[in-house]
Amino acid sequence: MPGARYKDLESGWTITNYKKCVGCWMCITSCPFGAIERVSDGHFASKCDGCVGEDVPKCVEACKKGALKKMGIKNYSYERRLMVAKKIYGPYIKSNTKE
Ligand code: SF4
Numbered sequence: 001m002p003g004a005r006y007k008d009l010e011s012g013w014t015i016t017n018y019k020k021c022v023g024c025w026m027c028i029t030s031c032p033f034g035a036i037e038r039v040s041d042g043h044f045a046s047k048c049d050g051c052v053g054e055d056v057p058k059c060v061e062a063c064k065k066g067a068l069k070k071m072g073i074k075n076y077s078y079e080r081r082l083m084v085a086k087k088i089y090g091p092y093i094k095s096n097t098k099e
């Protein structure tokens with residue numbers, strides 16, 4: 001209601017202006033993916049903003065096992081389909097994903 005969450009047209013991410021968040025939890029109840037969490041001590045709702053503006057997201061930087069990587073939605077979709085195709089057709093399918 002206060003317009004704390006908005007779509008960043010350049011990056012495509014949903015961004016939060018935490019100064020406007022009043023902690024009504026409407027976004028939490030409406031998100032079908034459970035991607036938004038209540039931060040009770042600060043009384044606001046927190047979600048990933050993809051570290052927009054950073055070259056490498058903090059979670060990617062912190063994961064020493066390399067389990068996380070930054071990619072656009074098109075590459076993510078492509079990689080997921082490739083993963084399924086490899087399961088079906090074997091490891092002979094080549095990836096041409098750009099980082
Ligand atoms: S809790 Fe969610 S819906 Fe409510 S003001 Fe904050 S960001 Fe907006």
Ligand code: SF4
Nearest residue numbers: 048050051057058059
């Ligand atoms: S560190 Fe990772 S999970 Fe946290 S906001 Fe950045 S991209 Fe999202």
